[in-house]
Amino acid sequence: MRSSYLTVIHINLTLTCHKKELALDPMKFLLIEDNIDLANAITSRMRQDGHVIDHARDLEDGMAFVATSEYDLILLDIMLPDGDGRSFLQRHRASDLDTPVIILTARSQVSDRIGTLDLGADDYVTKPFDHAELEARCRAVLRRRTGNARTKIEIGGIVFDPVAGHLTVGKKAVTMRNRELRLLELFLNAPGQIFSKHKLADRLFSYEEDVSENAIEVYIGRLRKLLRASDMKITTLRGLGYRLDHDK
Amino acid sequence: MTNKVATSGSLRNRLVFTLIGGAAVLALLFFFVVRSFSVQIAQQGQDNILLASATSMLDAAAIRNSTIELDLPYSAFSMLSTQADDRIFYAILQDGKFLSGYEDLVGVDASSSNTPTFKTSFVRGAKVRIISASRTLIGASERTEIQIILAQTQDDLSKTLDQISRNAAFLGFGFFALTSALSFWATSATIGQLGKLTKSVTRRGPQDLRPFKRSVPKEMGPLVSSLNSLMGRLDQSLSQSEDFIAEAAHRVRTPLATVRSYADATLQRVDKEENREAMRSMIKAIDESSRAAGQLLDHAMITFRADHLVREEINLVELTRDLVERLTPIAEMKDLSLALHSDDQVIYKGDPVLIQNAVRNLIDNAMKYGPMESTIEIFVSRVPSPSVTVCDNGPGFPVGEIESLTTRFQRGENSKDIVGSGLGLTIARDVALAHGGNIHLENKLEGGACVTLSL
Numbered sequence: 001m002r003s004s005y006l007t008v009i010h011i012n013l014t015l016t017c018h019k020k021e022l023a024l025d026p027m028k029f030l031l032i033e034d035n036i037d038l039a040n041a042i043t044s045r046m047r048q049d050g051h052v053i054d055h056a057r058d059l060e061d062g063m064a065f066v067a068t069s070e071y072d073l074i075l076l077d078i079m080l081p082d083g084d085g086r087s088f089l090q091r092h093r094a095s096d097l098d099t100p101v102i103i104l105t106a107r108s109q110v111s112d113r114i115g116t117l118d119l120g121a122d123d124y125v126t127k128p129f130d131h132a133e134l135e136a137r138c139r140a141v142l143r144r145r146t147g148n149a150r151t152k153i154e155i156g157g158i159v160f161d162p163v164a165g166h167l168t169v170g171k172k173a174v175t176m177r178n179r180e181l182r183l184l185e186l187f188l189n190a191p192g193q194i195f196s197k198h199k200l201a202d203r204l205f206s207y208e209e210d211v212s213e214n215a216i217e218v219y220i221g222r223l224r225k226l227l228r229a230s231d232m233k234i235t236t237l238r239g240l241g242y243r244l245d246h247d248k
Numbered sequence: 249m250t251n252k253v254a255t256s257g258s259l260r261n262r263l264v265f266t267l268i269g270g271a272a273v274l275a276l277l278f279f280f281v282v283r284s285f286s287v288q289i290a291q292q293g294q295d296n297i298l299l300a301s302a303t304s305m306l307d308a309a310a311i312r313n314s315t316i317e318l319d320l321p322y323s324a325f326s327m328l329s330t331q332a333d334d335r336i337f338y339a340i341l342q343d344g345k346f347l348s349g350y351e352d353l354v355g356v357d358a359s360s361s362n363t364p365t366f367k368t369s370f371v372r373g374a375k376v377r378i379i380s381a382s383r384t385l386i387g388a389s390e391r392t393e394i395q396i397i398l399a400q401t402q403d404d405l406s407k408t409l410d411q412i413s414r415n416a417a418f419l420g421f422g423f424f425a426l427t428s429a430l431s432f433w434a435t436s437a438t439i440g441q442l443g444k445l446t447k448s449v450t451r452r453g454p455q456d457l458r459p460f461k462r463s464v465p466k467e468m469g470p471l472v473s474s475l476n477s478l479m480g481r482l483d484q485s486l487s488q489s490e491d492f493i494a495e496a497a498h499r500v501r502t503p504l505a506t507v508r509s510y511a512d513a514t515l516q517r518v519d520k521e522e523n524r525e526a527m528r529s530m531i532k533a534i535d536e537s538s539r540a541a542g543q544l545l546d547h548a549m550i551t552f553r554a555d556h557l558v559r560e561e562i563n564l565v566e567l568t569r570d571l572v573e574r575l576t577p578i579a580e581m582k583d584l585s586l587a588l589h590s591d592d593q594v595i596y597k598g599d600p601v602l603i604q605n606a607v608r609n610l611i612d613n614a615m616k617y618g619p620m621e622s623t624i625e626i627f628v629s630r631v632p633s634p635s636v637t638v639c640d641n642g643p644g645f646p647v648g649e650i651e652s653l654t655t656r657f658q659r660g661e662n663s664k665d666i667v668g669s670g671l672g673l674t675i676a677r678d679v680a681l682a683h684g685g686n687i688h689l690e691n692k693l694e695g696g697a698c699v700t701l702s703l
Binding site: 035037038041042044045048079104106123126127128129130131132133136137139140177178179182196198199202205206207215 | 504508515517535576578580582
C-alpha cells in the first residue's frame with residue numbers, strides 16, 4: 001500500500017508532471033513460511049501491489065530478519081520446520097517489538113482460533129486465502145495498531161489515508177465506502193495507467209460474485225462525485241477503460 | 249450416552265445373603281451344641297446323685313443271722329428330693345429275686361453286674377432315669393447278692409433343660425442379629441469403595457481422561473489399572489483423530505493456497521480477456537474446493553466434538569461480537585455492514601468452539617447472499633431460549649425448500665452463482681442439536697432470510 005506511492009511519484013513525474021514530493025516509505029512485510037511455492041506466490045502477488053516483502057523460511061530465519069530490520073507487518077505461518085509459529089509469537093511479544101502479526105494458518109478454524117489470538121496475534125487468515133481478504137485484514141490491523149500519518153498521501157487537493165480510510169477533499173472530510181476507497185487507491189497506485197472494467201471488477205469484487213459492468217460504472221460515478229471539488233479527475237477512454245488524471 | 253448395562257444379580261445382595269446365611273447356620277449350630285452339652289451335664293448330675301443314693305442303700309444292707317437286713321436310710325431319699333417334687337421308685341432284689349419296693353421296676357432292668365448301670369426308661373407312664381447297682385454280701389456260710397434298682401422322674405431336669413435351651417436360643421439369636429448387622433456394615437463398606445470409584449468416574453468431564461491417582465483397595469487395583477489403560481488408549485486415539493483432522497486440513501490447504509495465490513498474481517498480469525476469464529474460473533474452482541474441504545473438515549471436527557461435548561460458560565454476546573469484529577473486514581470488502589443487536593449478556597453453557605463455528609457459518613451465509621451495500625442484522629437474545637438470529641436482505645429461502653436446506657450438501661435453488669459447499673447450515677444444525685437446540689429458517693415479509701440458532 002504505502003510503497004505504491006513511490007511508484008505514484010515516479011509515474012506522476014513523468015506523465016503528469018506533478019511536482020509535489022511525497023516522502024512515503026514502502027509498506028514492508030515479513031513473510032515467515034516454509035512452503036517455498038506458496039511463499040513465492042505470496043511475495044510476487046505482494047510486489048505487484050508495490051509492497052516490499054522479505055521471506056524467511058523458518059523461525060530462526062524469521063528472528064534474524066526481525067532483529068535486523070523493521071517491518072510494518074509480519075505474516076506468520078503456524079506450522080514451521082523448526083517449531084510452532086506460536087512460539088515465535090510468544091517470543092516476539094516478550095521482546096519489546098510491537099510489530100503487528102497476522103497468522104497464516106492451514107488448520108481448521110475451529111481448533112486454532114482461540115489459541116493464536118490469545119497469544120497475541122492481531123488476526124489470522126485461513127489458507128487458502130483471497131488476496132483481497134489478506135489486504136483487507138492488513139488494513140484493519142494497521143488501522144487499529146498504528147493510525148499514524150505516514151500512510152497519508154496528498155495530491156491534487158485531496159488528502160487520502162488508505163489505511164485509516166480517510167479522504168479529505170479541499171478541507172472537507174468525506175466518508176467513503178470500502179470499494180470506493182479501494183478504487184481510489186488502485187488509481188493512485190498507478191496514475192496514468194488505464195484500467196479496463198474487467199480489471200477493476202476483479203480487484204473490487206470477489207471472484208464468487210457475479211458483477212455486471214454496470215456496477216463498475218456506478219462506482220466510477222461515485223468516485224467522480226467525491227473528487228469533484230479536487231484537481232483529480234477520472235477520464236473515460238472509450239473501449240479501453242478509465243484513468244486517473246491530475247489536471248492543474 | 250447412557251447405555252443400559254446388562255447386570256446379573258447384585259454383589260451387595262450376594263454378599264449380604266452369604267454372610268447372613270452363614271451367621272444363621274452358625275447360630276443354629278451354637279444353639280444345638282450348647283443344648284446337647286447342658287443335657288449331658290444335667291444328666292450327669294442326676295446320675296451322680298442316683299449313684300450316691302443307691303450306694304448308701306447298698307451300704308445299709310447287712311447279713312445278720314443268715315438273714316438280710318436292709319434298713320433304707322432316710323438320707324438316701326432326701327438327697328434325691330428336687331424342687332419339682334420328682335417321684336422316686338425303687339426295687340430291692342436278692343440274687344435276682346424281688347424282695348421289696350416297686351415290682352414293675354424289675355423287668356425294666358435285668359442286667360446284673362458289679363458296676364452300676366444307667367438307663368432312661370418309662371415307668372408308670374413317666375420318663376425316669378434308672379440306676380441299677382448291686383453288692384455281694386458275704387455271711388458266715390453264705391454269700392448273696394443284693395441289687396438295688398432306683399428310678400427318679402426327670403421333671404426338674406427337663407425344667408432346667410428348658411431354661412438352658414431358652415438362654416441358648418437367646419444367645420444364638422443375639423449372635424445372629426449382631427453378625428447380620430456386621431455383615432451389612434462390612435458389605436456396604438466394601439461396596440462403598442466401588443461406589444466411590446464409580447462416582448469419581450462419573451464426576452469427570454468428558455475430556456478428562458487422566459489416569460486415576462487416588463489409592464484404592466488392593467483387590468480393586470487390577471480394575472483401576474485396566475480402566476486407566478483403557479482411558480490412556482482412548483485419550484491417544486482421540487488426540488490422534490484430532491491431530492489427523494488438523495493434519496489433513498494442513499495437507500489440503502497449503503497446496504490450494506499456493507495455487508490460489510499464483511492464480512491471483514497471474515490474473516493481475518494477464519490482459520487478454522479470455523485468459524482472464526479462465527483464471528477467474530480457476531480461482532472460483534479453488535475457492536469452491538477449499539471451502540468444501542474446510543467445511544468437511546469442520547464438519548468432521550464438529551461431529552467429533554459433539555460426541556464429547558465440553559460445556560463451558562460462555563457469553564453469547566461476547567462470542568458473537570468477536571465474530572462480527574473478525575468478519576467485518578470481509579464484510580467491508582463487499583460494502584456490507586454487520587449490525588449486532590443484543591441484550592447485555594447472554595450466558596450459556598456450551599462448547600464455545602462449536603457455537604462459534606455455527607454462528608460464523610450463519611454470518612458467512614448471510615454475507616454470501618446479502619446484496620451489496622446492505623446491512624446484515626444479528627440478534628442475540630436470552631429469551632425464550634439463548635439464541636442467535638442472523639438476517640440478510642437477500643433473495644430469501646426458496647419457498648418449499650426450507651425443510652431440506654439443512655441436510656448435507658443441499659443447496660438452495662437460487663444459489664447457482666455463489667460459491668459454497670452446502671454444509672454451512674448442516675454444521676449450524678448439528679451444533680444446535682448437540683446442545684439440545686435447533687435451527688429455524690424463515691423468510692422475512694419484506695424479503696431476506698433469517699436463520700435462528702437456538703440452544
